Amino acid sequence: MKEDILHNLTIINDRIKTACERSGRDPGEVKLLLATKTVSAERIKTALEHRQTLIAENKVQELKEKYEALKDMPHENHFIGHLQTNKVKDILKYDVTCVQSLDRMDLAEKLHQRLSAEKKTIEVLIQVNTSNEESKFGIAPGDAAEFIRKVSTFPTLKIKGLMTIGLFSAETEKVRKCFKVLKNLQQEMIRENIPHVEMTELSMGMSGDLETAIEEGATIVRVGTAVFGARIYPDSYYWDEGKNNIEKL
Numbered sequence: 001m002k003e004d005i006l007h008n009l010t011i012i013n014d015r016i017k018t019a020c021e022r023s024g025r026d027p028g029e030v031k032l033l034l035a036t037k038t039v040s041a042e043r044i045k046t047a048l049e050h051r052q053t054l055i056a057e058n059k060v061q062e063l064k065e066k067y068e069a070l071k072d073m074p075h076e077n078h079f080i081g082h083l084q085t086n087k088v089k090d091i092l093k094y095d096v097t098c099v100q101s102l103d104r105m106d107l108a109e110k111l112h113q114r115l116s117a118e119k120k121t122i123e124v125l126i127q128v129n130t131s132n133e134e135s136k137f138g139i140a141p142g143d144a145a146e147f148i149r150k151v152s153t154f155p156t157l158k159i160k161g162l163m164t165i166g167l168f169s170a171e172t173e174k175v176r177k178c179f180k181v182l183k184n185l186q187q188e189m190i191r192e193n194i195p196h197v198e199m200t201e202l203s204m205g206m207s208g209d210l211e212t213a214i215e216e217g218a219t220i221v222r223v224g225t226a227v228f229g230a231r232i233y234p235d236s237y238y239w240d241e242g243k244n245n246i247e248k249l
């Protein structure tokens with residue numbers, strides 16, 4: 001089991017390196033983030049013991065359950081799931097350093113309120129729904145610029161870039177289109193040069209499409225199954241929560 005994880009990490013790092021070489025990029029520009037939903041603390045530990053430093057959960061409940069077991073190991077924790085405003089307190093309590101899934105004003109307001117009270121700041125990425133699928137979270141690409149301008153006025157929220165899930169498809173060119181939407185938005189925002197907004201990070205690409213994402217400029221690829229193996233829950237359980245009904249399960 002442990003050997004599997006280490007073997008998979010080697011393969012993923014090779015894939016990242018090859019994709020970087022093919023697109024003339026430095027592999028040092030692309031961070032590997034481990035998406036650890038449903039993965040036990042024990043297995044996450046194995047990865048952290050082998051040079052991995054960046055992990056992310058989708059649900060506050062899982063963050064909470066694994067926190068004690070992992071807190072003494074050096075690592076950084078991002079949040080990549082749909083975040084309910086009533087869970088903002090927990091995000092801060094469990095040392096999340098970046099919320100990659102900021103996609104609406106009430107969440108930005110709530111984060112700012114709580115952070116102000118605790119005299120803290122947090123990094124955020126703006127999640128964009130580049131595939132225009134009803135079922136996916138994220139702000140519509142056309143509304144993103146205005147949203148970013150508004151969020152930039154909250155001094156506690158440090159905007160670092162953009163995140164997207166993109167289309168789930170075997171057709172590479174359709175997936176690529178989503179990543180291009182994110183990249184174009186990033187370029188547009190860089191030109192606008194909004195005070196206090198950094199647009200350095202593009203979080204896109206997962207187990208199945210990380211090569212395409214790297215070719216289109218990803219600086220963070222989020223990988224779960226290709227390192228830890230298949231999950232029993234369908235991804236819709238994590239992505240559509242509150243949108244589509246999970247009773248379908």
Ligand SMILES: *Cc1c(COP(=O)(O)O)cnc(C)c1O
Nearest residue numbers: 035080206207222223224225226
């Ligand atoms: C689960 C998840 C990933 C990783 O997906 P895999 O296909 O398992 O690599 C990436 N991003 C988000 C937001 C996720 O929920």
